[in-house]
Amino acid sequence: MTLPCITAARRFDASAHRPFYFGDERVGWIRERDVALLERWPDVFEIGGGAGQARVALAAGFDTVAARSAALGSVIGALAAEGRIPGWRNETYAIRNAFDAPPLAYxxxxxxxxxxxxxYAVHLNGVVEYGDSGAPQLWIARRSDTKATDPGMLDNVVAGGIGWGFGVEATLVKECWEEAGIAADLARTARAGRTAHVLQSLPEGTQAEQIFIYDLALPADFVPHNQDGEVGEHRLARIDETARWIEEGAMTVDASLATLDCLLRRRWIDEDACEGIAAIFEPPTL
Known part of the structure; x- marks a missing residue:
């Protein structure tokens, strides 16, 4: 059976997009319908068409990190003011094709x-194991109804994007406290799982993301407490309940993949029930 989250994680049509380049390096994808918006800045973007030339590139004169960042920043500000870029966060992301690569722009x-x-993002499975006294359970969060993306959907107990200047562990510790009130000492005992790779089309554009997955053993008497208003509630769920939410599409795509990784690694579900899941842990090829 192919689960909705596995299909969605690769729901991307390259022919409906133009690759976005800095020099000879592709750094993103821009929807065809959005290309016309960028034609207003002919000094910033070089827009090619026709066979083999369908691409958008930042003008060659912007050849430093500072110059690229400034040029893109003015465009982004204008598009956001027009409602073309929703969900402003006041957070800085670096454009880079590998997590440990130097930034090309901010x-x-x-x-x-x-x-x-x-x-890049980190997702944490909050696991409660009761030994001989009961079956394991997972803490599941419901996203706040005011979240810019996937409001009200079910999520991992902790999940967050990795902003520029933060490493994976630092983000994990920060998000653990903000989203669930998990102290730093406990958060640092989390164990790494696999890395999921998502490339999907969304209403706001393209999600091209690497998700670093972690599991954290939580004490039986621990109850998550959200600190930043981004979580509506937390639920302690049985494994069969969680699997049903994934199958029904009640969980976000990202959280579904992170949860499936946990369930598969711990042999709480059979990989035969997750057709195509192995490809999600490999970078997409286009």
């Missing part, structure tokens, strides 16, 4: 999906 987080640039 942009507002909300613009990353308009330009289809690579982003």
């Amino acid at each position: 942009i507002e987080r909300a613009a990353s999906r308009f330009f289809g640039t690579m982003t």
Whole structure:
């Protein structure tokens, strides 16, 4: 059976987009219908058409990190003012095709999906194991109804994007406290799972994201408490309940993949029930 989250994680039509380049390096994807918006800045973007030339490139004169960031920043500000880039975060993301690569430019987080640039996130499975006294359970969060993306949907107990200047562990510790009130000492005991790779089309653009997945053993008497208003509630759920939410599409795509990784690694579900899941842990090829 192919689950909705696995299909969605690769729901991307390259022919409906133009690759976005800095020099010879592709750094993102821009929807065809959004290309016309960028034609207003002929000094910033070089827009090609025709066979083999369908691409958008930042003008060659912007050849430093500062110059690229400034040029994109003015465009992003204008598009956001027109409602073309929703969900402004006041968070800085670096444009880079690998997590440990040097930044090519800095942009507002909300613009990353308009330009289809690579982003990075951490997701944490909060696991409660009762030994001989009962079956394991997972803490599941419901996203606040005011979230810019996927409001009201079910999510992992902790999940967050990795902003520029933060490492994976630092983000994990920060998000653990903000989203669930998990102290730093406990958060640092989390164990790494696999990395999921998402490339999907969304209403706001393209999500090209690597998700670093972690599991954290939580004490039986621990109850998550959200600190930043981004979580509506937390639920302690049985494994069969969680699997049903994934199958029904009640959980976000990202959270579904992170949860499936946990369930598969711990052999709480059979991989035969997750057709196509192995490809999600490999970068997409286009």
